[in-house]
Amino acid sequence: MPGTNLTRDEAATRAALLDVTSYDVALDLTTGDTTFASVTTLEFTCREPGSSTFADLVAPTVRDITLNGRTLDPATAYVDSRIALDDLEATNTLVVTADCAYSNTGEGLHRFVDPVDDRVYLYSQFEVPDARRVFTTFEQPDLKSVFTFTVTAPSHWVVVSNAPTPEPTPAGDGVAVWSFPTTKRMSTYITAIVAGEYHGEFDTYDGKFGTIPLGHYCRQSLKEHMDTAELVKLTKQSFEFFEEQFDYPYPFGKYDQLYVPEYNAGAMENAGCVTLRDEYLPRSRQPRSFFEFRASVITHEMAHMWFGDLVTMKWWDDLWLNESFAEWACYWCEANATEFDDAWTGFANARKQTGYRADQLPSTHPIAADNVDLHAVEVNFDMITYAKGASVLKQLVAWVGIEPFLEGLRTYFKDWEYGNPEFKDLLATLEKASGRELDSWAQEWLQTAGVNTLAPAFELAEDGTYSSFAVAQSAHPDWPTLRRHRLGIGLYDDVDGRLVRRDYLEIDVEGDRTEVPELVRVKQPALLLLNDEDHAYAKIRLDERSLATAISDLSTFEDSLPRAIVWGAAWDMTRDGEMRTRDWVDLVLANIGQESDAWAVTRIPASTALAVSFYSDPAHRPELKATWEAGLRELMLAAEPGSDHQLTFARSFAGAAHSDAALDDLIHLLDGSFTVEGLAMDQDMRWVLITALAKSGRFGDAEIDAELEVDKTISGKEQAAAARASQPTAEAKEAAWAAIVDPTTPNETSREIAFSIFRFGQEDVLEPYLEKFLTASETLVDVLGFHKASTVLEYGFPRPLGSEATLARLDEWLATSDAPKQAKRYIGEARAEIARALTAQAYDAS
Numbered sequence: 001m002p003g004t005n006l007t008r009d010e011a012a013t014r015a016a017l018l019d020v021t022s023y024d025v026a027l028d029l030t031t032g033d034t035t036f037a038s039v040t041t042l043e044f045t046c047r048e049p050g051s052s053t054f055a056d057l058v059a060p061t062v063r064d065i066t067l068n069g070r071t072l073d074p075a076t077a078y079v080d081s082r083i084a085l086d087d088l089e090a091t092n093t094l095v096v097t098a099d100c101a102y103s104n105t106g107e108g109l110h111r112f113v114d115p116v117d118d119r120v121y122l123y124s125q126f127e128v129p130d131a132r133r134v135f136t137t138f139e140q141p142d143l144k145s146v147f148t149f150t151v152t153a154p155s156h157w158v159v160v161s162n163a164p165t166p167e168p169t170p171a172g173d174g175v176a177v178w179s180f181p182t183t184k185r186m187s188t189y190i191t192a193i194v195a196g197e198y199h200g201e202f203d204t205y206d207g208k209f210g211t212i213p214l215g216h217y218c219r220q221s222l223k224e225h226m227d228t229a230e231l232v233k234l235t236k237q238s239f240e241f242f243e244e245q246f247d248y249p250y251p252f253g254k255y256d257q258l259y260v261p262e263y264n265a266g267a268m269e270n271a272g273c274v275t276l277r278d279e280y281l282p283r284s285r286q287p288r289s290f291f292e293f294r295a296s297v298i299t300h301e302m303a304h305m306w307f308g309d310l311v312t313m314k315w316w317d318d319l320w321l322n323e324s325f326a327e328w329a330c331y332w333c334e335a336n337a338t339e340f341d342d343a344w345t346g347f348a349n350a351r352k353q354t355g356y357r358a359d360q361l362p363s364t365h366p367i368a369a370d371n372v373d374l375h376a377v378e379v380n381f382d383m384i385t386y387a388k389g390a391s392v393l394k395q396l397v398a399w400v401g402i403e404p405f406l407e408g409l410r411t412y413f414k415d416w417e418y419g420n421p422e423f424k425d426l427l428a429t430l431e432k433a434s435g436r437e438l439d440s441w442a443q444e445w446l447q448t449a450g451v452n453t454l455a456p457a458f459e460l461a462e463d464g465t466y467s468s469f470a471v472a473q474s475a476h477p478d479w480p481t482l483r484r485h486r487l488g489i490g491l492y493d494d495v496d497g498r499l500v501r502r503d504y505l506e507i508d509v510e511g512d513r514t515e516v517p518e519l520v521r522v523k524q525p526a527l528l529l530l531n532d533e534d535h536a537y538a539k540i541r542l543d544e545r546s547l548a549t550a551i552s553d554l555s556t557f558e559d560s561l562p563r564a565i566v567w568g569a570a571w572d573m574t575r576d577g578e579m580r581t582r583d584w585v586d587l588v589l590a591n592i593g594q595e596s597d598a599w600a601v602t603r604i605p606a607s608t609a610l611a612v613s614f615y616s617d618p619a620h621r622p623e624l625k626a627t628w629e630a631g632l633r634e635l636m637l638a639a640e641p642g643s644d645h646q647l648t649f650a651r652s653f654a655g656a657a658h659s660d661a662a663l664d665d666l667i668h669l670l671d672g673s674f675t676v677e678g679l680a681m682d683q684d685m686r687w688v689l690i691t692a693l694a695k696s697g698r699f700g701d702a703e704i705d706a707e708l709e710v711d712k713t714i715s716g717k718e719q720a721a722a723a724r725a726s727q728p729t730a731e732a733k734e735a736a737w738a739a740i741v742d743p744t745t746p747n748e749t750s751r752e753i754a755f756s757i758f759r760f761g762q763e764d765v766l767e768p769y770l771e772k773f774l775t776a777s778e779t780l781v782d783v784l785g786f787h788k789a790s791t792v793l794e795y796g797f798p799r800p801l802g803s804e805a806t807l808a809r810l811d812e813w814l815a816t817s818d819a820p821k822q823a824k825r826y827i828g829e830a831r832a833e834i835a836r837a838l839t840a841q842a843y844d845a846s
């Protein structure tokens, strides 16, 4: 949408001029299916009477604007999503009446009608600049204020916001009015309205600072799947942990968690009114990694109540800090306060890998991005923000020590409550608490991009001891910074068939070579592991002997964390073309059956599926695909009945199935003539099998339609759309592509199709889509809105067309196209992934 940007300078100017006294927001949700009425009364003071500023609003119709009793003509005062305000007084009252639009993109106020029962559900999503799609705002985080919401809605609805839900007042004709109490001081982007026929369940948390009412909400059609007791347990454990560690009472009175449909992200930290995607309430069997992840989301959002909501960044430059902190804190809380006490292993196996991946793409950027305006925020909000940021905070905690780190945090929350500090303020507090100089640390870790590689460099004496030992550090030539690392080194020996840690030391690594005198004259172990304990954020290399030990004995590590480091190193070497793809597949098939970490069990087969299709030598690929398919079938049959391993291997086997015999297996699993003890054929598993059969051409629209008759839920509709898109016909691809570029396709449906349309092995019907994709990318952001377009651009590229010719075409396009930054960014990433795959393919062929 044109004219929705806001620069950092404009925001700073406005913040210097104004203080916002209060917002009074009246919403009428009974005016139709496409728009709702929004009346905002904004009270604010101005330091320079007579001067001008502007308020923000994105609305199809602005009916009335009054400033200090003066009527402003919307036709001239409302331009480019801004309301021009001139001749300000010392104290001001602005009243704006508008019709705002419901969205189907998950931005602003999203409206959803449940296909199962036609019930209506609304929820807001405002980060980064979208509160202005629902009411008139000063849309920047440092103009905090108090908010009083009044909502008119059908009287049988539930309405939830940041302040406790009041008793509604009947207003006749089946309509009622909810007059919410005034909130605490907060930023616009964490305000929220959730309304509709939600089902709610209630509890309370009694903690060291008092009682917090807890609400859990979901759609009526999901209430049988809301495992409220489990969610309440996690919520209470997290509150107890954070209130104790932060030594500061939860600031927002009550705490509601609302599971909402067609949600773009995982969740959002609206103060006291957290929204989460309702796929987290599973209707079918899910593995432990699913629940471990959900727990991390719950704790992540709760951490934001202090870090983000109570104390908020001044401008989006520090968005990285907001997210990195919540990411770090969620794993820290999970590991210490919940049943997921091995959460850091899961972090190493899953989340951290997404940071390494993002940091090796051409779009990488320093963690602390220079967000000069809202467009820059959009481009810089990614896995560098979340996963690398959290990894680097983990390294910072190792660098200063957990106790000084916490001491600094506690001071920070008290000093800056309800305020807007900057990163330098946190750094100053941490320096004071730890006594360590952190400016230069921040410079090398936060202001520069790229990941270092750490490798052992040693010589051996005749008696098998190290005669010298050093850690060699290198960097990619495009991102040449070498950094300081707090690094663990583990020495593992084979003891009665187990890999057991003989010794562990921690050192500070600096520069391109760090001598480790402690290891001289120490006997070389079977496996030497750099970054044992996973404090560091770095790519790790194994020496020849250690790699051989890893390949033969990986599953015999006593602990899951060093195993995760080795899995990560081997995967990284495969991606870098330093380990043959077929050797990676052998490593996985030989060890994944015994893996104990939930995240490793789910993530590694998924990575391997990509490697088999994309990183393998094309000449050897048919053989490798057969090995992978047979290996997964064997793993599925050998797994303990009803285990997560069995579930994951069954899903992976369906994805890998391509031989006639394997596809027959899938059909027989569906019709019940082939059963695997303990493997439930629940609704989600049925869709996995149906999609796999559709992808291979065994099933068509008839079978998909028949399943949709049985499963008329929104999940069913989304899964059916994905299955249709996966069919290997030109017609199916055309229909799927038309749905992707159609703005009326809801966000989650569009996402499922984007994930499913371009399949490896279907290259003959995908051929037109490279050019179609490049052409569409020029306008996609305008046509679909930011979030939907980003999903298509990031995940919907026709990767199976990856070849030297495609690379050449992309180079030409990137050099000449005028497409938006966002489009060029993702296409640049696709180009880099293809180049990486071709390198891996070449190595696999060697």
Ligand SMILES: [Zn+2]
Pocket: 269, 300, 301, 304, 322, 323, 326
């Ligand atoms: Zn967050």
